[in-house]
Each structure stands twice: as C-alpha cells, then as structure tokens.
Amino acid sequence: MRLQARLKRDLKFWQGLQRTLKRVKSIARDSENLICDDLQAAVEQHRARPAMTFEGRTVTYGELDAMANRYAHWAKGLNIRRGHVVALFMPNRMEYFAVWYGLSKVGVVTALINNQLSGPALAHSLNISGANHVIVDPETSSVFEQARKLLERNMHEWVLGAAHGDQRDLVQALKSCSQLPPDRSVREDMTAADTALLIYTSGTTGLPKAARITHMRAQLYMRGFAGATGARATDRIYVALPLYHATGGLCALGAALLNGGSVVLKRRFSASQFWGDIVEQGCTMFVYIGELCRYLVNHAPDENETRHKIRLAFGNGLRPDVWPEMKQRFRIPDILEFYGSTEGNVSAFNFDGHEGAIGRVPKWMKKQVNFRLVQFDVESGEVVRGTDGLCIECGAGQVGQCIGRIAGDARTEFSGYLDKAASEKKIIQNVFERGDAWFATGDLMKMDAEGYVYFVDRIGDTFRWKGENVSTSEVEGRLQAFPGIAQATVFGVQVDGAEGRAGMAALVLDGAFDAKAFGEHVKRELPSYAQPLFLRVLPAMDTTGTFKVRKVDLVKDGYDPAKIKSPLFFHDPKRGYVKLTKSVFDRLAAGAVRL
Structure with a gap:
C-alpha cells in the first residue's frame, strides 16, 4: 500500500512537472519573443473571451489589449523610449496590468511601486527606479505629493482621474492615443534578456531593493504557472493579492491569461468578502501568499466557504499549522504550494500536495x-x-x-x-x-x-540562545496552536550581559489571554532554549502589502516598558509569564535576574 501511494505521488509530481516544463522549455535569453508577444498571442486566440473582472466591470481580451495599446502610444508620443522607466504607483485596478503590458510593447520598463509605501520609503523606491514619469490614481496621488519633496529629481505626475496643479490628466491624454498595436519594429533588436519590469523586495528588514525582471523571467513566471496550475480557458482565478508583486501580478495573471481564462481582480484582500466574492463570481481557483490563509481560518464561519467551485488554491507561505484546516474546513480539493523569490533563480513546486512541504x-x-x-x-x-x-x-x-x-x-x-x-x-x-x-x-x-x-x-530571523539555534517559524507554529492566539511572530532581542539573543513573541489575541495556561503550553511544546522570554500583545500585526510581518520595528522596540504601551510579559523561571514592569526591566538591565 505504501508503494502504491508513493507511485501515485510520483505520478502526480511528474505530471505537474511535465506541464510546467512544456510551457517554459522554449524560453531563451537571445529570443526576440518577449513577454508582450506571449500576451499578444493569447489575445489573438481569445479576443472575444472575458479576460478580467473588476468591481462590476468585465473586459474581453481584445478590450484589454486595446487599453494596453493606448499606453504604448502614449509613451511613444512623449518620446519615452526603449529602456526608459515609468513608475506605476497605484492600487489594484482594471488598468494596472494594461499599463505595463502596453509599455512593454514599446520596450519601456515599468517600475511596480508598492502602493502601501509613503514618505522616505516611497521616495527611495522612486529614486532608485530612475523614472522621470509616474502614473498614479486618486488614491495614491496625495501620497506621492507628500513624498515629492524627498525626490532627487523632478517627476512628471500622471493621474488616472482629476488632475490638479502640476499634475497631468492621463485619462484625457489617452483619448487621442491609438487602440491598435504599435509597430513591432519599435522593439527591434530587443531580446528576452532585456528588462521588462522592476519589482521591489518587501522591505521587511529595511528599505526595498529593486529587482530586475527581464522579459525572460516574466515569461518563466507567467508561462510556468500557466502550466503548473493546469489552468484551462474555463477557469476563473480570484486575485486579491497586490499586482505590484510577482505572485499576484505575474504568476496568477499568467495562469489565467495565457490559457484563455479569466481574472477576477480585487482592489485588496478582505477575509469577510472572500468566499462571497468567489461564489458570486464562479471562481475555480485562487492565489494566496503569506498569512492570507491564516486570516481566512481565523475568520468566523461563512455560509459560502463550502459552496464554492474552487478546485485549486496555489501560492506560497502556507504554514503547516494552517494547511490541514484550510483544506478540510473549506473543502479545497488541491493545494499547490510553491517556493520562489522575486530576484532569485530557485523555484520548487509541491505538485502532490504533501502537507507542509514547499516543494519536492x-x-x-x-x-x-x-x-x-x-x-x-x-x-x-x-x-x-x-x-x-x-x-x-x-x-x-x-x-x-x-x-x-x-x-x-x-x-x-x-x-x-x-x-x-x-x-x-x-x-x-x-x-x-x-x-x-x-x-x-x-x-x-x-x-x-x-x-x-x-x-x-529566514537566516536573519533565526537566532542563537543558550548555544542553540532557534527557528522563529517553528516557534510561531507552536504558539499559534494555543487557543486564543490569532497570530504570533517571534524574533530575538539583545539582553544586557547575556550571550546571543533571547526569544520574544508578539501576539495578536482572539479573546482573553490566560498567561498561566499559555506558559504551561509553551513549557509543554517547546524546549527551554526556544521558549520566548518576553511577550508583547498587539491589536494587529504591522504587515507588508504581501502579508509579511514587519519585524524590524518590533526588534527595535525590544521589551522596554518605557517605550511600549501595549501589554508586556516576562517569563519568570518560577512563576511563568508575569507582567513586565519597570522594576522587572531594571532588574534585568542590572543582571539581577537569572535567565
């Protein structure tokens, strides 16, 4: 029986791998076939089919392509040439994909700016892009205006909406632009090794870095997931992830649009609207990342959560403690977990759905x-x-x-x-x-x-305490198993006079917190070196737009009650978790407490 099960898993893995390799094997550095050519071919094949639905509006492949062509001619009209960069700073909306798809048709690079940024972080991302033009909408224009004084050069601001002052009206400018594809000669001599996009790292440990996404890499993302997911023209893929990130903006869109399928796009993720949207729109797949799945299982039961037509959920970052409940409670037939990074060359797929694994x-x-x-x-x-x-x-x-x-x-x-x-x-x-x-x-x-x-x-997250390596993700999993813990994140903090870093956990609670019972759970579940020495209770975690917890500020705050107004606890060797008062802090600082 074990042999039969192993052969079944091997077959499923092999089938998934073959689907993927079939779609990516022809990608080459010196090819003149660019990502826009892949998308144009899909348009020609599926022109009349629905391509994307957003806030009650649906456009066909042909209409989406016409929208993209207007952006291509807009750039040409401004003499924005091959290799130049245009920054795109908008939330998810119908035009988002059309902007970079259209600009790629004339060889222009689009910098996909995280629309959650503001101030210095936003200015940094815009500065390193090298762009002289930025596209915004009414939601982001005021945020850009506030960061403008921090920019290293003047940027022309184009608004998809009412323009004020020095802003330029992009809606009006596009009206005079052709809906027909630009002549392919405009990107003559370009190859798949040329840059198509700039996609930024999440900046969880510092300022974002801009990763170069070549046409070849964009093809790997989009074609790869068109094969890996086994998506068909009848599939409708629910995308609530930000389009400035590769998982939502390339992997999910490629799975749908290179197969004649349809994207159901949301402005942002909402746990309360998730299942209702999926049922109403007849979605057959959805894409996830980070803690999105935890938000779903932590949410109150929804009458729609088992009435859906979902046949596959795919993404990365599904934690082992959430996986079984996700699959069983929501009755999801298959989960395709994968591993990859925006800038890296490593990818792995868990085609046979083995719980907890990121690949095989x-x-x-x-x-x-x-x-x-x-x-x-x-x-x-x-x-x-x-x-x-x-x-x-x-x-x-x-x-x-x-x-x-x-x-x-x-x-x-x-x-x-x-x-x-x-x-x-x-x-x-x-x-x-x-x-x-x-x-x-x-x-x-x-x-x-x-x-x-x-x-x-992550290497930066793992720390040493009492001569042992502490894996923050493993400790987080154990802590989140305790009833009433909605979310936990673990990190190491410096303690004066102690070698290494002591464990500290930030907790988001779902109800009352029983510190004594929690301490007993921690003692039972974790070895002494991995038990958090400090706890901090938060109303919510500060996360990136892709649901990654920003630990950098938590580490900086440490465990000083003079700096932190939220409840703090210290693990007393005799009494378990007790309130961390100023007197306890002072004793720790003086080395009067044995750790």
Whole structure:
C-alpha cells in the first residue's frame, strides 16, 4: 500500500512537472519573443473571451489589449523610449496590468511601486527606479505629493482621474492615443534578456531593493504557472493579492491569461468578502501568499466557504499549522504550494500536495533541478566549508541554506538588483567546484528522505540562545496552536550581559489571554532554549502589502516598558509569564535576574 501511494505521488509530481516544463522549455535569453508577444498571442486566440473582472466591470481580451495599446502610444508620443522607466504607483485596478503590458510593447520598463509605501520609503523606491514619469490614481496621488519633496529629481505626475496643479490628466491624454498595436519594429533588436519590469523586495528588514525582471523571467513566471496550475480557458482565478508583486501580478495573471481564462481582480484582500466574492463570481481557483490563509481560518464561519467551485488554491507561505484546516474546513480539493523569490533563480513546486512541504526533489530528479541545501553556520552567518574550501551539502533532515546554481540559461540566470553591490552579496563563489557561482536565497530549509523540502526560517530571523539555534517559524507554529492566539511572530532581542539573543513573541489575541495556561503550553511544546522570554500583545500585526510581518520595528522596540504601551510579559523561571514592569526591566538591565 505504501508503494502504491508513493507511485501515485510520483505520478502526480511528474505530471505537474511535465506541464510546467512544456510551457517554459522554449524560453531563451537571445529570443526576440518577449513577454508582450506571449500576451499578444493569447489575445489573438481569445479576443472575444472575458479576460478580467473588476468591481462590476468585465473586459474581453481584445478590450484589454486595446487599453494596453493606448499606453504604448502614449509613451511613444512623449518620446519615452526603449529602456526608459515609468513608475506605476497605484492600487489594484482594471488598468494596472494594461499599463505595463502596453509599455512593454514599446520596450519601456515599468517600475511596480508598492502602493502601501509613503514618505522616505516611497521616495527611495522612486529614486532608485530612475523614472522621470509616474502614473498614479486618486488614491495614491496625495501620497506621492507628500513624498515629492524627498525626490532627487523632478517627476512628471500622471493621474488616472482629476488632475490638479502640476499634475497631468492621463485619462484625457489617452483619448487621442491609438487602440491598435504599435509597430513591432519599435522593439527591434530587443531580446528576452532585456528588462521588462522592476519589482521591489518587501522591505521587511529595511528599505526595498529593486529587482530586475527581464522579459525572460516574466515569461518563466507567467508561462510556468500557466502550466503548473493546469489552468484551462474555463477557469476563473480570484486575485486579491497586490499586482505590484510577482505572485499576484505575474504568476496568477499568467495562469489565467495565457490559457484563455479569466481574472477576477480585487482592489485588496478582505477575509469577510472572500468566499462571497468567489461564489458570486464562479471562481475555480485562487492565489494566496503569506498569512492570507491564516486570516481566512481565523475568520468566523461563512455560509459560502463550502459552496464554492474552487478546485485549486496555489501560492506560497502556507504554514503547516494552517494547511490541514484550510483544506478540510473549506473543502479545497488541491493545494499547490510553491517556493520562489522575486530576484532569485530557485523555484520548487509541491505538485502532490504533501502537507507542509514547499516543494519536492525526488532522487531521480536531483540532477535536473538547480538548487541544493548546504550547511550553514547561523552564528557566523556563513556557509560551512570543508577542508578543501568547498561547501558541504546537507543530508536528509539537516537544516541548511538553499542556494541556486547560476548559469546562462533562462531557469538558472540571476538578474539581480539595480544595486550591483546588493546583487554581489547574494552570490556565493566556489561552492561545489572552483569557479562555480550560486545564488544565496537567505532561507534555511531541510529535505526529508523522500525529497520533500520544508521551509525552516529566514537566516536573519533565526537566532542563537543558550548555544542553540532557534527557528522563529517553528516557534510561531507552536504558539499559534494555543487557543486564543490569532497570530504570533517571534524574533530575538539583545539582553544586557547575556550571550546571543533571547526569544520574544508578539501576539495578536482572539479573546482573553490566560498567561498561566499559555506558559504551561509553551513549557509543554517547546524546549527551554526556544521558549520566548518576553511577550508583547498587539491589536494587529504591522504587515507588508504581501502579508509579511514587519519585524524590524518590533526588534527595535525590544521589551522596554518605557517605550511600549501595549501589554508586556516576562517569563519568570518560577512563576511563568508575569507582567513586565519597570522594576522587572531594571532588574534585568542590572543582571539581577537569572535567565
């Protein structure tokens, strides 16, 4: 029976892999076929079919293409030429995809700016883009205006709405632009290795970095998921993720639009509207990321949560403690979890839906995938090297850093960031042989004997305490199993006079908090070195637009009750979790408390 189950899993993995490889095998650096050519081909095949629905309005493939063509001619009319950058700073809306699709037709690069940014972070993202023009809408124009004084150069602001002062009316400008495709000669000599988009890192630990997304990489995202999901022309994919991010803006859109399917686009995610929307729109798939799934399972039961037609949910970041409830409570037939990063060259797929795994590399496939796990020293922050100076590959069950081989083909290329120094920091030389180069993902993972790969932690998040490595993601999973904990995030904080970093957890509660019962749960579930020394109760987590918790501010705040107004607790060795008062803090600072 075990053999039969394994063969069934292998078959499902193989089928998924074949679907994906079939769609991406023809992608090449020197190809003149660009991402806009892929999309144009889909338009010609499915011109009359519905392509996208947004806030009650549906457009066909032909109408979406006509919209994109207007943006292409708008750029040409302003002499925005091949290789120039236009910044796009808008929330999800019907025009979002059409803007960058249209600009790509004339070789213009679109910088997809996180619409959650403001002030210095927004100005930084705009400054490093090199753009002289920015497209905004009524929701983001005032935010841009406030950041304008921080810009290094003057930017022409184009508004999809009423324009005021120095703003320019983009709606009016587009009226005089042709709906016909621009002549292909305008991008003559361009290849798939040219840049199509700038997509920014989330900035969870600092200012965002701009990753270069070539036409080739955009094709890998869009074609890859068109194959991996097995999407069909009859599928309707619900997208509540921000389109400035690759998972929603490329992976999900590619799955739908390169197969003749339809996108049901939301301005933003809402747990209370999620299932009602999906039932009303007849959606058959949805895409997720980060903690979106946790928000769904933490939400009150909804009469629509099992009345849907969903056959597949796909995305990344589905935590192991949420996975079974997600699948069973909402009756989702299949979940496709994947691993990837905006700038990296590593991708993995869990085609057979093995709970908790982010991907799989069966032994018979190992030579055909470009990533490996190598031993890593958390304390030094470096890979472990043997006596020969080369890296040491991890064995089954051993935690190590995931790295991806850098080579010249589409699947192994590392395009990097606009910041060359930041790009170089992500490359490890002389890994398995002299002269080779590998991309460092910054993620710790482990692989079991069957080839299933499991995410352990971000390298910057894992910390050492009492001589042991503490995985924040594993501790978070244990804490969130306690009744009444809606969300938990764990990080390390410096304690005067103590070696390493002590664990601290920020908690969002769903009801009353029983500190004594929670302490008993922590003691039962976690070894002593992994038990959080400090707790902080928050009304909500500060997250990025892609639902990643911003730990940088939590680490900066630490556990000082003079700085933090929300409830704080300290783990007393004898009494369990007690309120962290100023007197307790002072005793800790003086080294009067034994940790």
